[in-house]
Amino acid sequence: MRGYYTSGEFARKANVSIRTVRYYDQQGILKPTAVTEAGYRLYTDGDFLRLQKILSLKYLGFSLDEIRSMTVNDEDEGNIGQSLQLQLQLVRKRIDHLKLVEQTLEETSEMVRRGDGLDWNKILHLIHITNMEKSLVEQYKNGANLDIRIQLHDRYTTNPEGWFRWIYRHLNLQPGQRALELGCGNGQLWRDNLDRLPDGVEIVLSDASPGMVDDAREGIRAGAQAAAGRNSHAGRKACAREDARFSYQVFDCAQIPYPDQSFDLAVANHLLFYVKDIGAVLQEAVRVLKPGGLFCCSTYGREHMKEISQMGREFDSRMRLSDVNLYEIFGLENGEEELRPYFSHIRKLIYEDSLNVDQTSPLLEYILSCHGNQNEVLNGRYEDFRRFLDRKMEKQGTIRITKQAGIFLCVKQ
Numbered sequence: 001m002r003g004y005y006t007s008g009e010f011a012r013k014a015n016v017s018i019r020t021v022r023y024y025d026q027q028g029i030l031k032p033t034a035v036t037e038a039g040y041r042l043y044t045d046g047d048f049l050r051l052q053k054i055l056s057l058k059y060l061g062f063s064l065d066e067i068r069s070m071t072v073n074d075e076d077e078g079n080i081g082q083s084l085q086l087q088l089q090l091v092r093k094r095i096d097h098l099k100l101v102e103q104t105l106e107e108t109s110e111m112v113r114r115g116d117g118l119d120w121n122k123i124l125h126l127i128h129i130t131n132m133e134k135s136l137v138e139q140y141k142n143g144a145n146l147d148i149r150i151q152l153h154d155r156y157t158t159n160p161e162g163w164f165r166w167i168y169r170h171l172n173l174q175p176g177q178r179a180l181e182l183g184c185g186n187g188q189l190w191r192d193n194l195d196r197l198p199d200g201v202e203i204v205l206s207d208a209s210p211g212m213v214d215d216a217r218e219g220i221r222a223g224a225q226a227a228a229g230r231n232s233h234a235g236r237k238a239c240a241r242e243d244a245r246f247s248y249q250v251f252d253c254a255q256i257p258y259p260d261q262s263f264d265l266a267v268a269n270h271l272l273f274y275v276k277d278i279g280a281v282l283q284e285a286v287r288v289l290k291p292g293g294l295f296c297c298s299t300y301g302r303e304h305m306k307e308i309s310q311m312g313r314e315f316d317s318r319m320r321l322s323d324v325n326l327y328e329i330f331g332l333e334n335g336e337e338e339l340r341p342y343f344s345h346i347r348k349l350i351y352e353d354s355l356n357v358d359q360t361s362p363l364l365e366y367i368l369s370c371h372g373n374q375n376e377v378l379n380g381r382y383e384d385f386r387r388f389l390d391r392k393m394e395k396q397g398t399i400r401i402t403k404q405a406g407i408f409l410c411v412k413q
Contacts, residue, residue: 004034004042014051021051028380029054029068056087060094065375068382093211145369146185146212152355152366156401159353164192166351167269167407171296176200177264180288182253182281183207183271187216190246191223197245204263206249206256213248220246254280261290268297272338273326282342289412295343301332301404308401312367312374315388319377321370335408343410355401360389363399 011018024030025041030050032041050071057067153163161169167189173179175198181189184205190197197203205216224243251257253268254277266285275281285295304327312319330338332348339346357363364386367374378385393399 003044005044007032007041007043010043010047014048016051016055024051024054027064027068028382029064029071053087057090060087060090065379068379093214148365148369150186150188152357152362153403155362156355156357157353158356159351162192163351163353163405164189167267167296167298168193168196170349170407170409171265171267171294173201173265174198178202178204178262179265179267180204180256180258180263181206181267181269182256182285183268183274184216185212185269187219189267189269191219194220194223194227201245203246204249204258205246206251206253208250208252210250213250217246217248254284256284256288258288260287261293262288264290264293266293266295268295270298270300272297272335273299273329273331278330278338279341282339286342286412291412293412295410295412296407297330297335297339297410298405298407299331299335300327301406302327303402304404306402307399308363308367311389311392315385316377319372319374321367321372321374323372332404332406339408339410344413345411347409348406349409350406351403353403353405355403356398357401358393358398360386360393363393364389 005013007021008018011021014021021030021043025032030047033044033047034042036042053071054067057070058064062070157163159166171179177198179201181204184207187205190203190205205213205220207213207216220243249257253271253275266289268281268285272278272281282295289295302325309321312321327333332350336346336348368378
């Protein structure tokens with residue numbers, strides 16, 4: 001058959017062992033494109049791209065289970081560019097990590113060479129730096145999953161204003177003010193509103209995850225480049241330098257390292273239901289706000305994205321897309337009760353929106369990116385679940401997803 005390779009031919013062209021090809025087939029992460037009546041397993045040129053991604057992710061430290069969920073949509077040709085960008089970002093993070101290991105090794109070696117004696121703190125630091133690789137993989141997974149969830153909302157929203165533009169409109173940020181975002185994630189709130197920032201503002205983006213802070217910094221740079229013109233010399237220069245309006249910090253939001261009354265505005269976008277002690281975070285937010293300062297926090301209601309959870313349970317009753325119901329910890333229904341001890345003036349605003357999804361792949365990626373047990377439940381059954389979603393989509397044409405999200409605007413007296 002033209003355009004097809006047997007397992008042996010495919011392995012030789014890729015310079016891997018046929019045992020490797022068969023193993024990835026058995027693991028369900030590199031199935032052949034076709035199987036003949038005689039049982040010969042046939043691969044195509046497109047399968048080389050899938051193999052390349054698998055080997056790249058394996059080299060970068062991901063487990064086979066993680067690779068399986070990250071490659072489930074790779075037969076879609078439209079995802080090739082996205083796949084290559086994912087690998088490029090991972091490689092850059094790996095290079096940055098290796099440079100840090102190299103620098104630490106050089107400093108420790110130089111100390112020994114000079115005969116200064118061995119500083120065991122340096123050795124401990126080297127151990128910590130070397131052991132960061134697993135946390136870097138975890139940080140990237142969290143960042144990539146966040147991007148997938150944001151993209152589904154951006155792509156299929158029925159509200160033309162957009163979530164981040166809507167939030168920003170209610171912040172009423174004024175010239176010369178100072179703002180703090182707690183749990184900044186990838187920084188999209190500010191990236192989407194760079195064109196609206198008034199003069200003289202200072203914005204601190206913070207997160208407990210160094211990887212997320214790095215993603216926020218890169219996101220702001222990319223946004224500045226897009227605003228200046230992607231192909232212009234000015235645009236390239238804007239991307240290469242830091243935006244002076246922004247600074248970036250890594251810290252626990254229950255211990256904010258700033259003096260009292262440092263900020264006019266504090267934002268916690270989809271954060272409070274993740275923290276260990278909501279009261280401690282709110283107390284810190286009040287402390288660093290100036291009198292009359294605004295605290296904006298967002299959350300979900302109990303109806304949010306309910307159709308996606310229902311589809312998961314319909315396929316397998318054991319599937320849960322979240323370990324806990326986040327809205328029960330801090331939601332639209334009970335959020336004011338949590339905020340009342342810290343703020344006397346509280347206003348709740350609802351973002352009117354829904355999703356109309358007409359493709360299976362983004363829906364599948366969203367489900368796989370959630371915080372629940374879906375990857376364990378679907379282990380070895382990804383294709384069955386895809387076909388289940390395909391049938392749903394074919395029957396309904398468009399799947400409507402309920403959204404129930406909003407913000408609390410709280411003023412410090």
